[in-house]
Amino acid sequence: MEAIAKKNNVTWFNGYVSRKDRETLHGHKGAVIWFTGLSASGKSTIAHLVEKKLHQQGCSTYALDGDNVRHGLCSDLAFSSEDRVENIRRIGEMVKLFVDSGIIVLSAFISPYRKDRQQLRSLFHNGQFLEIYVDCPPEICSSRDQKGLYAKARAGVIKEFTGISAPYEPPEQPDLVICSYKQDAKAAAERVVNLMKQCNIIWADGGVS
Amino acid sequence: MEAIAKKNNVTWFNGYVSRKDRETLHGHKGAVIWFTGLSASGKSTIAHLVEKKLHQQGCSTYALDGDNVRHGLCSDLAFSSEDRVENIRRIGEMVKLFVDSGIIVLSAFISPYRKDRQQLRSLFHNGQFLEIYVDCPPEICSSRDQKGLYAKARAGVIKEFTGISAPYEPPEQPDLVICSYKQDAKAAAERVVNLMKQCNIIWADGGVS
Numbered sequence: 259m260e261a262i263a264k265k266n267n268v269t270w271f272n273g274y275v276s277r278k279d280r281e282t283l284h285g286h287k288g289a290v291i292w293f294t295g296l297s298a299s300g301k302s303t304i305a306h307l308v309e310k311k312l313h314q315q316g317c318s319t320y321a322l323d324g325d326n327v328r329h330g331l332c333s334d335l336a337f338s339s340e341d342r343v344e345n346i347r348r349i350g351e352m353v354k355l356f357v358d359s360g361i362i363v364l365s366a367f368i369s370p371y372r373k374d375r376q377q378l379r380s381l382f383h384n385g386q387f388l389e390i391y392v393d394c395p396p397e398i399c400s401s402r403d404q405k406g407l408y409a410k411a412r413a414g415v416i417k418e419f420t421g422i423s424a425p426y427e428p429p430e431q432p433d434l435v436i437c438s439y440k441q442d443a444k445a446a447a448e449r450v451v452n453l454m455k456q457c458n459i460i461w462a463d464g465g466v467s
Numbered sequence: 468m469e470a471i472a473k474k475n476n477v478t479w480f481n482g483y484v485s486r487k488d489r490e491t492l493h494g495h496k497g498a499v500i501w502f503t504g505l506s507a508s509g510k511s512t513i514a515h516l517v518e519k520k521l522h523q524q525g526c527s528t529y530a531l532d533g534d535n536v537r538h539g540l541c542s543d544l545a546f547s548s549e550d551r552v553e554n555i556r557r558i559g560e561m562v563k564l565f566v567d568s569g570i571i572v573l574s575a576f577i578s579p580y581r582k583d584r585q586q587l588r589s590l591f592h593n594g595q596f597l598e599i600y601v602d603c604p605p606e607i608c609s610s611r612d613q614k615g616l617y618a619k620a621r622a623g624v625i626k627e628f629t630g631i632s633a634p635y636e637p638p639e640q641p642d643l644v645i646c647s648y649k650q651d652a653k654a655a656a657e658r659v660v661n662l663m664k665q666c667n668i669i670w671a672d673g674g675v676s
Contacts, residue, residue, distance in 0.1 A: 273530050274519035283525065310483035316492065318527060320568035321482050330560035351539035352561050359529035361568055 280360030284318045288357040288386065289459045291450060293366045294375060294429060295392030296421045297407060298399040300438035300446070301366035304392065307447035309364050317460060320356060322349065323366040337418045339371075346374040354381045362459065370420045372427040385457050390450060391432035396421040398439045433457075489569030493527045497566040497595065498668045500659060502575045503584060503638060504601030505630045506616060507608040509647035509655070510575035513601065516656035518573045526669060529565060531558065532575040546627045552583055559587040566595055571668065579629045581636040594666050599659060600641035605630040607648045642666075 281287050291308065293301040302323050309319045328335075331348055335341040346369050356363045369375055379387050399421065400408035411419030418424040434453050436446045454460050490496050500517065502510040511532045518528045537544075540557055544550040555578050565572045578584055588596050608630065609617035620628030627633040643662050645655045663669050 273515040275515075275522040275528065275530075279522060280527070280529075283522065283527065306482040306484075313484045313488060313492065318489070318492065318569070319484065320489075320564070321484075322564070326564060326567070330563060331557055333560075348540055348557070351542075352564070354539060355529070355531070355535060355561070356565070356568070358535070359565070359570060360527070361570070 277358050277360060284360045286317050286362065286460045287458070288360040288362065289388070289454070289457075290353050290357055290363040290365055290382065290386065291388050291390060291454070292369070292375070292378065293364070293390045293392055294369045294432075295438075296394060296396060296399045296426055297368060297419070298403040299392045299394035300402075300436075300443055301368075301392045303443045304390075304436065304438070304446045304450065305364035305366040307443055308450045311447060311451050312362060312454075312460065315460065317362055318360065319362045319364065321364040321366070322353070327367075337424070339418075339424070342370065343374055346371075346378065350378040350381050353378075357382065357386055362454075368420050368426070370424065370426045372429065375429065385459065388433040388450075388453065388457065388459075389429055391429045391435045392438050392446075393428070393435055394438045486567050486569060493569045495526050495571065495669045496667070497569040497571065498597070498663070498666075499562050499566055499572040499574055499591065499595065500597050500599060500663070501578070501584070501587065502573070502599045502601055503578045503641075504647070505603060505605060505608045505635055506577060506628070507612040508601045508603035509611075509645075509652055510577075510601045512652045513599075513645065513647070513655045513659065514573035514575040516652055517659045520656060520660050521571055521663075521669065524669065526571055527569065528571045528573065530573040530575070531562070536576075546633070548580075548627075548633070551579065555580075555583040555587065559583075559590050562587075563590045566591065571663075577629050577635070579633065579635045581638065584638065594668065597642040597659075597662060597666065597668075598638055600638045600644045601647050601655075602637070602644055603647045 277288060293305050295301050305321050309321045312319045327349060331352065332345045335345050346367065349367065353363050353365060375389060407416060407419065408422065410416040411422040420426050434449065438446065455462050486497060502514050504510050514530050518530045521528045536558060540561065541554045544554050555576065558576065562572050562574060584598060616625060616628065617631065619625040620631040629635045643658065647655065664671050
């Protein structure tokens with residue numbers, strides 16, 4: 259038994275398969291494209307369009323937004339400033355593992371605080387994290403808002419609503435700014451994909467570098 | 468601007484790329500192989516060997532264990548029974564998203580409570596979650612334990628150590644039992660891969676079903 263115990267012991271932790279191995283299998287790098295902006299600014303729409311384009315090129319992708327995170331991983335958190343910080347912290351740590359698995363993550367969260375987004379960026383190597391600012395005035399966001407959240411926020415029914423009763427801190431040096439009030443979502447998605455090529459996350463010919 | 472606002476609005480949430488699409492791209496199903504057992508029972512070793520075999524067959528995989536979760540996603544949690552529950556809850560919710568992304572996750576966590584593992588299983592569809600019980604007596608685990616955790620637990624330096632001063636509830640109906648005190652880790656990994664074929668997570672010829 260001693261021999262088997264020796265053979266079975268847990269002396270390594272990085273495993274036999276590295277991030278590089280997984281990236282080679284997938285034919286692209288693991289990375290996260292982080293969309294930030296007000297509610298109903300168009301983050302999710304653009305993120306999903308980017309995912310579609312990448313998937314069509316054979317990339318392994320995953321889109322994250324409030325819908326698949328707020329009901330699960332962060333279901334215990336509300337919208338106080340403290341909870342927002344913890345929300346983004348957990349998402350960041352999870353996304354770090356997704357990126358390590360060789361996936362391209364399209365993240366669409368309001369993520370209103372500059373400090374939190376800087377903290378996010380610090381989790382990743384150069385070229386693994388792209389911050390995309392989806393810029394749109396609150397009045398346009400409000401006019402698109404099918405859930406009526408802005409109206410409820412203005413009426414005080416929803417508290418601490420970003421852009422109305424809670425702050426949004428725009429990025430100072432985002433990797434890309436999309437003015438979604440004057441640019442079509444498809445064209446915006448195209449710009450994101452082009453930036454990913456420039457950053458060598460994906461390759462122009464769709465093949466492995 | 469109104470026209471663009473309409474075009475850009477966020478009316479759908481499932482995206483254009485489904486789990487099925489991602490599984491087709493990867494050539495296998497998204498799933499989690501959940502290894503449970505005492506510290507130093509061999510969970511991580513077997514999980515990483517399974518990952519290696521799957522990767523060699525072209526599968527998209529990721530191995531999760533205390534090392535890549537306890538320092539990040541769950542860095543705010545300790546080892547009280549309450550924190551252990553929250554630890555496994557968060558991991559479960561994260562793994563659910565990994566499985567949805569079409570990845571095969573190899574999870575190696577002590578996960579001592581039966582109720583938590585039942586809760587985990589309930590997050591997944593049939594055939595997406597396999598529970599593997601890595602059975603090994605504490606005295607053998609202790610003899611393999613290079614970190615000296617068992618000795619510290621017995622001396623009372625480490626509190627609430629599973630198998631010594633905290634409970635471990637063995638699975639009642641695991642999908643597979645591996646007696647790691649009498650079976651070689653490679654042979655164990657082979658059995659796991661065979662089970663995955665039987666469960667149609669991967670296909671015998673390595674191709675898409």
